[in-house]
Amino acid sequence: MSETRDTVILGSGCAGLTAAIYTGRAGLNPLVLEGHEPGGQLSITTLVENFPGWPEGIQGPELIDNMKKQAAKFGATFQLAHLNSVDLSKHPYTLQTSAGEICTRTLIVASGASARWLGLPSEQALIGHGVSSCATCDGFFFRGREIAVVGGGDSAMEEALFLTRFASKVTLLHRRDAFRASKIMLERAIAHPNIELRTNTVVEEVLGVAEQEVRGLRLRDVTNGNVTTLPVSGLFLGIGHEPNAKMFHGQMDLDADGYIRTKDNVLTTHNGVVVPGVYACGDVQDRRYRQAITAAGSGCMAALEAEKFLEEHGH
Numbered sequence: 001m002s003e004t005r006d007t008v009i010l011g012s013g014c015a016g017l018t019a020a021i022y023t024g025r026a027g028l029n030p031l032v033l034e035g036h037e038p039g040g041q042l043s044i045t046t047l048v049e050n051f052p053g054w055p056e057g058i059q060g061p062e063l064i065d066n067m068k069k070q071a072a073k074f075g076a077t078f079q080l081a082h083l084n085s086v087d088l089s090k091h092p093y094t095l096q097t098s099a100g101e102i103c104t105r106t107l108i109v110a111s112g113a114s115a116r117w118l119g120l121p122s123e124q125a126l127i128g129h130g131v132s133s134c135a136t137c138d139g140f141f142f143r144g145r146e147i148a149v150v151g152g153g154d155s156a157m158e159e160a161l162f163l164t165r166f167a168s169k170v171t172l173l174h175r176r177d178a179f180r181a182s183k184i185m186l187e188r189a190i191a192h193p194n195i196e197l198r199t200n201t202v203v204e205e206v207l208g209v210a211e212q213e214v215r216g217l218r219l220r221d222v223t224n225g226n227v228t229t230l231p232v233s234g235l236f237l238g239i240g241h242e243p244n245a246k247m248f249h250g251q252m253d254l255d256a257d258g259y260i261r262t263k264d265n266v267l268t269t270h271n272g273v274v275v276p277g278v279y280a281c282g283d284v285q286d287r288r289y290r291q292a293i294t295a296a297g298s299g300c301m302a303a304l305e306a307e308k309f310l311e312e313h314g315h
């Protein structure tokens, strides 16, 4: 077994990289396990207009790249690996990762949240063949085509607006008639000539499984049960995210939707008792704000707590 590390950080999004900058500057030589989606959600977004310090906005991937460089400058190292399992009852903690066993005194969980899917078999069969949850990654392939976006929150509005750069028409489908999206985003979508909003509408099936490409959607109007077909070449999901905390089930307190419950912002607990040296930050523990800046803030808090824990335990 290799030496015991001071700090391992799970996840390389905004929260994890901020924790890496702080623990790096504290001389803890943090190891960042980059996870399934290196860079997290910012790495698949476009212009970030609300991160303080960038009056003209900054592209999400560039912001993440800057944070990574900043963390590396202070001694953080990065590994393209993810956590398979860990036993949180024995300190220091031994992590079983896709890159082997790693032992650490503190663990900062910044594993974020991943895109949610509708769960239809036809949708799953056509992922990568016209079904996508990432407009910035896949929008380019739909130049001049008609597509649909599902969702009623800011993500759906942002995707729909972004996709108008490529698609000839975007139909935004929402299951209710009230929107969660912020007023400004909703108004931009409503005002756009190439976006049509259809409310009270659910997707029943994605058509084109046999052809291995999206040919259309079977839709149902929930107010009257009417079923219609919408011919589109692409379907984008903008229906929110699920926390990546399943590996801690039974070892950490999670809420009903699987988010890590935290005490004093970032301390993790098991049956209400603090798990020593294990902190959670960013979207994996934040179902309320879910912003880049709040993720960064909680990453900083987790790092400061880890540093304090190590100091108190003589390291």
Ligand code: NAP
Pocket: 116, 117, 118, 150, 151, 152, 153, 154, 155, 156, 158, 175, 176, 178, 179, 180, 181, 182, 238, 239, 240, 241, 288, 289, 290, 291
């Ligand atoms: P969200 O606000 O939770 O919205 C998810 C939307 O998807 C809701 O309208 C929901 O419908 C719908 N939905 C969920 N499950 C569904 C299903 N199985 N079938 C059909 N529809 C479903 O998530 P989000 O839009 O990803 O936003 C998350 C947070 O990030 C928010 O705080 C948001 O402000 C922020 N954000 C900000 C920006 C920006 O400012 N540029 C961009 C993206 C995200 P119901 O309404 O019926 O539940």
